[in-house]
Amino acid sequence: MEQIEVVHVPKAEGMTGDPMVPRPVSIRELQHETHDTFTLTLEPPDRDQGLPFIPGQFTMLYLFGNGEVPISISGDPAAPMRLVHTIRAVGSVTRPLQDMQRGSMLGVRGPFGTGWPVEEARGKDIVIVAGGIGLAPLRPLIYHLLGQREDYGRVSILYGARSPADILYRRELESWGGRFDVDVSVIIDHAATDWYGDVGVVTALLGKVRCDAGNTIAMTCGPEIMMRFAARELNDLGVPDEQIYVSMERNMQCAVGMCGHCQYGPTFVCKDGPVFRLDRIKPFFSIREI
Amino acid sequence: MSGIHDLEQLIRVHPFSQGMSDEHINMLKGCAKNVCFRQGAFLFKEGEDAETFYWIRTGKVAMELHAPPKGTIQIDSRTAGDALGWSWIVEPYRWFCDARAVEEVRALTFNGVCLRGKFDQDPRLAHEMYRRFVPLIHRSLQATQLQLLDVYGAN
Numbered sequence: 272m273e274q275i276e277v278v279h280v281p282k283a284e285g286m287t288g289d290p291m292v293p294r295p296v297s298i299r300e301l302q303h304e305t306h307d308t309f310t311l312t313l314e315p316p317d318r319d320q321g322l323p324f325i326p327g328q329f330t331m332l333y334l335f336g337n338g339e340v341p342i343s344i345s346g347d348p349a350a351p352m353r354l355v356h357t358i359r360a361v362g363s364v365t366r367p368l369q370d371m372q373r374g375s376m377l378g379v380r381g382p383f384g385t386g387w388p389v390e391e392a393r394g395k396d397i398v399i400v401a402g403g404i405g406l407a408p409l410r411p412l413i414y415h416l417l418g419q420r421e422d423y424g425r426v427s428i429l430y431g432a433r434s435p436a437d438i439l440y441r442r443e444l445e446s447w448g449g450r451f452d453v454d455v456s457v458i459i460d461h462a463a464t465d466w467y468g469d470v471g472v473v474t475a476l477l478g479k480v481r482c483d484a485g486n487t488i489a490m491t492c493g494p495e496i497m498m499r500f501a502a503r504e505l506n507d508l509g510v511p512d513e514q515i516y517v518s519m520e521r522n523m524q525c526a527v528g529m530c531g532h533c534q535y536g537p538t539f540v541c542k543d544g545p546v547f548r549l550d551r552i553k554p555f556f557s558i559r560e561i
Numbered sequence: 562m563s564g565i566h567d568l569e570q571l572i573r574v575h576p577f578s579q580g581m582s583d584e585h586i587n588m589l590k591g592c593a594k595n596v597c598f599r600q601g602a603f604l605f606k607e608g609e610d611a612e613t614f615y616w617i618r619t620g621k622v623a624m625e626l627h628a629p630p631k632g633t634i635q636i637d638s639r640t641a642g643d644a645l646g647w648s649w650i651v652e653p654y655r656w657f658c659d660a661r662a663v664e665e666v667r668a669l670t671f672n673g674v675c676l677r678g679k680f681d682q683d684p685r686l687a688h689e690m691y692r693r694f695v696p697l698i699h700r701s702l703q704a705t706q707l708q709l710l711d712v713y714g715a716n
């Protein structure tokens with residue numbers, strides 16, 4: 272089998288203690304974003320340092336007596352005292368989480384995993400392609416880019432959602448779109464007549480993106496099929512796989528590469544990912560059995 | 562006529578004409594008009610004869626289907642630089658959906674009957690146009706298939 276070399280982004284400083292033992296955290300705020308998506312702001316386990324993390328990393332959130340789920344950190348990496356997660360209520364852990372009250376306790380492990388290549392991207396044009404809940408793991412990256420805007424070239428954010436009511440972080444998207452130094456495009460699958468924006472698939476937006484393909488880093492998160500087609504479209508624009516990063520959100524359990532639950536080809540999504548450079552995982556990207 | 566308002570010039574600067582010969586641009590010009598639609602106006606409606614197509618210069622067009630009891634649904638959109646409409650190439654030349662200006666639209670419109678006549682005179686022009694329209698149709702079909710998958714829906 273071909274050897275896959277994995278890019279390791281250094282882990283955040285915030286991880287202390289036994290990575291297998293959840294630390295108790297309380298819910299500071301629960302905000303409903305869309306009909307099935309909500310944002311939890313947690314008190315960080317360490318009240319002095321907060322929970323430092325790299326954009327793209329995730330934690331394991333433990334709903335006591337119920338189960339544990341991997342959720343990306345969606346807050347601002349410059350504000351580690353606010354531990355923020357945006358969650359879509361889909362099943363046995365994430366649904367009851369939606370009904371939690373302020374002050375309720377959860378367990379948290381992490382942060383885990385690799386992050387978006389913010390250092391490598393310095394000085395380059397940035398194309399972000401997000402779909403649905405996939406905007407959440409990219410939001411810390413966007414905060415970072417906007418916070419250090421002069422360090423990067425053109426920044427384009429392309430976001431696809433199912434309908435206008437499903438658009439995540441709508442107010443923030445509007446405010447980012449209002450800046451002169453960021454291009455924001457939102458496209459939705461279908462809409463009623465009161466929608467004034469674009470309709471179609473997010474890959475359709477790539478044809479109009481302004482970037483210097485040879486000097487661009489593209490980062491994408493969303494349904495795997497969307498990322499696959501976005502990658503092809505980026506290739507057609509001249510952006511090679513070595514400049515494309517994807518976040519693979521395979522189901523996982525231990526989060527430290529021991530249980531094998533999230534094995535993806537020869538890699539583990541939890542410790543070698545979730546952010547991968549596309550050329551490193553390309554052989555497995557469209558294999559049905561994986 | 563001067564500058565940007567010159568019809569030939571408007572055709573030349575539109576991305577859809579890139580790489581076309583002077584001769585073919587001239588033939589297109591003979592079937593073209595510069596038009597403007599107010600916000601809310603319809604460029605065409607489902608079931609009508611499809612005798613035109615558009616190259617959008619500015620503004621946005623929503624493509625819509627009326628689907629009771631859901632109401633009217635936007636299924637696609639076109640903006641500056643895009644071409645809109647290929648029903649004029651395919652028999653029985655009838656629009657499949659409505660096209661409504663979501664904001665004021667400035668566009669070039671081409672008479673499909675006129676152009677089909679020119680295709681018979683010069684098959685190379687037909688080839689040039691098909692070469693541009695087929696990828697459009699192909700992309701649109703692929704996009705529709707992805708939309709059908711409802712990829713952002715809950716698993």
Ligand SMILES: Cc1cc2nc3c(=O)[nH]c(=O)nc-3n(C[C@H](O)[C@H](O)[C@H](O)COP(=O)(O)OP(=O)(O)OC[C@H]3O[C@@H](n4cnc5c(N)ncnc54)[C@H](O)[C@@H]3O)c2cc1C
Nearest residue numbers: 340341342343358359361362363364365520521522545716
């Ligand atoms: C690294 C990583 C980061 C993630 N970040 C986020 C995030 O920021 N926000 C968010 O809402 N979700 C995120 N997820 C997905 C989230 O972990 C799952 O939705 C969650 O585990 C579902 O748990 P559940 O017990 O509520 O649902 P279950 O009862 O386990 O499953 C309900 C349904 O969801 C499907 N499902 C479960 N896990 C996944 C998954 N990982 N991917 C796709 N479908 C799944 C199941 O197949 C089933 O159909 C992330 C996943 C990973 C691996």
